[in-house]
Amino acid sequence: MLYLNEHDIKEAVSLDEIMDAIEKAFHIYEKDAFFMPDRIHIDKDQNTLLYMPCFSESIFGTKILTLFPDNPKKNEPVTNGLMLLNDRETGKPVCMINGASITAYRTGAVGGVGIRYTSPQNVKNLGVIGTGVQGFYQTLYACKARNFEKVTVFDAYSQKLPEFVLRLQKELPNVEIIAGDSSEEVVKNSDVIITATPSTEPVIPNDKELLKGKHFIAIGSYKPTMHEYPQAIFEIIENLYIDTEFATEESGDIITPLEEGWIKEAQIKPFIDLVNGKKLEEETTLFKSVGMGLFDVVVSELIYTKAKEKGLGQVINL
Amino acid sequence: MLYLNEHDIKEAVSLDEIMDAIEKAFHIYEKDAFFMPDRIHIDKDQNTLLYMPCFSESIFGTKILTLFPDNPKKNEPVTNGLMLLNDRETGKPVCMINGASITAYRTGAVGGVGIRYTSPQNVKNLGVIGTGVQGFYQTLYACKARNFEKVTVFDAYSQKLPEFVLRLQKELPNVEIIAGDSSEEVVKNSDVIITATPSTEPVIPNDKELLKGKHFIAIGSYKPTMHEYPQAIFEIIENLYIDTEFATEESGDIITPLEEGWIKEAQIKPFIDLVNGKKLEEETTLFKSVGMGLFDVVVSELIYTKAKEKGLGQVINL
Structure with missing residues (x-):
């Protein structure tokens, strides 16, 4: 399995490529060529644990985020987490990406595509x-x-x-x-x-x-x-x-x-x-x-593919 | 974050220690000192994606498993996945453990404790x-x-x-x-x-x-x-x-x-x-x-703590 942090994302892909991936995700959304269960919120005290699963035709994955609103008082970001990608044929974990970074990159890209059109x-x-x-x-x-x-x-x-x-x-x-x-x-x-x-x-x-x-x-x-x-x-x-x-x-x-x-x-x-x-x-x-989770999965798959090609990230011995 | 595979589990703890952790989990269960939402099944074709969340007083986590019944035909195990542990105060990911291994070790230990009593x-x-x-x-x-x-x-x-x-x-x-x-x-x-x-x-x-x-x-x-x-x-x-x-x-x-x-x-x-x-x-x-997920979280916390003490596992640069 490959682990990719924000530095790896930056090395793997350009912002334009991520915007193109978001456009691809819009097409997958339109063709209904995906399966995206409702996101799952688990609330504990004032904190939230969030699972965002999504299956495309070539891969599937879950973004797991924690939202701890008191974190800034501890000098920590509110949002932490991981994006997990699994092999579509066997279910095996193939890649994890920093969850806060993937959220930042894909959400920024959606805004960018909004401006494009x-x-x-x-x-x-x-x-x-x-x-x-x-x-x-x-x-x-x-x-x-x-x-x-x-x-x-x-x-x-x-x-x-x-x-x-x-x-x-x-x-x-x-x-x-x-x-x-x-x-x-x-x-x-x-x-x-x-x-x-x-x-x-x-x-x-x-x-x-x-x-x-x-x-x-x-x-x-x-x-x-x-x-x-x-x-x-x-x-x-x-x-x-x-x-x-x-x-x-x-x-x-x-x-x-x-x-x-x-x-x-x-x-x-x-x-x-x-x-x-x-x-x-x-x-x-x-x-x-x-x-939506489909944006995460499509963008993550692109980053994973490019990172593999370029030999980036940390290889984890499962 | 630390990643621990089956080899690390073996080095970190003894089977007796895992059985003791299961007994501890039974006491936490009895005292109701935990929060364990229902496990979440996502079914896609004949395959299942499973989330098992649980919060104890000192840590929380999710076991994420995939069950692909056709995997043996491809020479792959049916069950794959990861156990994710998060910091109780900030939500930050602190450890991941091979999900099939943690399942094997904790389930075996529950049987062992059954025999003990x-x-x-x-x-x-x-x-x-x-x-x-x-x-x-x-x-x-x-x-x-x-x-x-x-x-x-x-x-x-x-x-x-x-x-x-x-x-x-x-x-x-x-x-x-x-x-x-x-x-x-x-x-x-x-x-x-x-x-x-x-x-x-x-x-x-x-x-x-x-x-x-x-x-x-x-x-x-x-x-x-x-x-x-x-x-x-x-x-x-x-x-x-x-x-x-x-x-x-x-x-x-x-x-x-x-x-x-x-x-x-x-x-x-x-x-x-x-x-x-x-x-x-x-x-x-x-x-x-x-x-139940409580067994996974309590056993995983023990393994994580012992692995840190012994300097085991792979450090992941989030």
């Missing part, structure tokens, strides 16, 4: 709200998907904005990275805006004029109680593009707009339509992702 | 029915629990009986290992009889006189359709000792006797009573084990 080629200004792990990776992929010249970042709850700007600047030396003073400033400055926060209240101003003509990538809300977007956005978009059908049951950014009548069910469209070539002629766009 | 000190003859992985490990532990001089083994469905005898003889040079011609011969020759088969029909003769005064360790039946024991045994035992409450819902060797009225519910007793010192004055005994 919802924003014009010539966009120059990116806005990022949320300076956590996802804010970082989303920005890296966005800058692969389009030639952004300037990135404005903001987080209402982070004291670490200057540090975040420095980290991004190091990774993206040819892009101007600046810290915004408000989410309003971020939206005003940007053509494409990524939100990656665990917020329960909108992080985008409720102002139609401000939001018009922009392209939004919504990553944060993965629970019914979480909301990143205000009423105004839903009143100016033609369609809400979603990555998976069950997003409509998981995200507060879909559940609440439907309940409140800000948007109709018929306006909720599968993102795969755009990947398949549907021409987007909408002035303002919103792509909402909640993610 | 149900059979007299002076028993000399052991019988083993079933020559699979469990037949092998059950025998090793039995010969630690008591000073058996002779072991008679039999398997109605195995062409590999001579090979099995040789493998056991190598591990137990001071014990006479012989191949029996029938299960009747095994029972006749033996004071203690272990059954470790996946049989759906009894593998023990339906003959009260033959069975009287013997001590049976029932390992095989873990599904309602599986039966190793005939009516006769239930008519001559005073009590049926079980390792876990839910055994009454899982094993055909408990479900069928209750349904058929061969035994009354009041006769089904927790094995922990014996570990706690209840004096056993019964002529014929039957101990039925179905196993």
Whole structure:
């Protein structure tokens, strides 16, 4: 069995290759050529143990994550875990990948693919709200998907904005990275805006004029109680593009707009339509992702295959 | 994180230490000082992916097993997998152990503890029915629990009986290992009889006189359709000792006797009573084990702790 950490992932594949793998996963999803049981949550005290199983035609696997909300007090990340890949014919474990890293890479790539298909080629200004792990990776992929010249970042709850700007600047030396003073400033400055926060209240101003003509990538809300977007956005978009059908049951950014009548069910469209070539002629766009185990399995298989070819990772003697 | 394979397990702990850990697990079970969600089965085609989570007060973990019944045709074992241990305070993965090995070692140890508490000190003859992985490990532990001089083994469905005898003889040079011609011969020759088969029909003769005064360790039946024991045994035992409450819902060797009225519910007793010192004055005994995730977690924690002390295993750079 092979073990791959974040360093190995970086050596094995490019961000563009991971985005291509996400597109492949969208096609597998559309063809229904997979088997993905519901994710399994085990709650113990305030902590969660999560299993995300998925079978594709060539491999299967489980992402096992732990979510310990008190970890930051101990200087540890909230999320830890492992992605396990098994041989499709025998069930034998073939590869394990750092679970937090695979989550960061595949979620960032979904956002990047969202930009590939919802924003014009010539966009120059990116806005990022949320300076956590996802804010970082989303920005890296966005800058692969389009030639952004300037990135404005903001987080209402982070004291670490200057540090975040420095980290991004190091990774993206040819892009101007600046810290915004408000989410309003971020939206005003940007053509494409990524939100990656665990917020329960909108992080985008409720102002139609401000939001018009922009392209939004919504990553944060993965629970019914979480909301990143205000009423105004839903009143100016033609369609809400979603990555998976069950997003409509998981995200507060879909559940609440439907309940409140800000948007109709018929306006909720599968993102795969755009990947398949549907021409987007909408002035303002919103792509909402909640993610799924299929993304993990398809991206992990690519990383595993490339790592084997390149002789990367640590061989474990089972 | 540490990875431990079967070789590391052997170096880290003795069979007696693993049996002691099983006794410790019985005490944790009795005190209810654990949290063990139901095991999760994912069925895909004829194959199964199994998650067995369990939290003790000091650690938690998941045994992830795959059961691929066609594997023997490909010269691969049916069962593969990994035992994952996580830090109780942060959720971080701390250790992985070969899942088939941990299953073999802990299940063998449960049988051994069964013998410790149900059979007299002076028993000399052991019988083993079933020559699979469990037949092998059950025998090793039995010969630690008591000073058996002779072991008679039999398997109605195995062409590999001579090979099995040789493998056991190598591990137990001071014990006479012989191949029996029938299960009747095994029972006749033996004071203690272990059954470790996946049989759906009894593998023990339906003959009260033959069975009287013997001590049976029932390992095989873990599904309602599986039966190793005939009516006769239930008519001559005073009590049926079980390792876990839910055994009454899982094993055909408990479900069928209750349904058929061969035994009354009041006769089904927790094995922990014996570990706690209840004096056993019964002529014929039957101990039925179905196993549980708590055994895996407690035994794995011991192995992990001892392996760390001894500097064993492979360090994985997460």
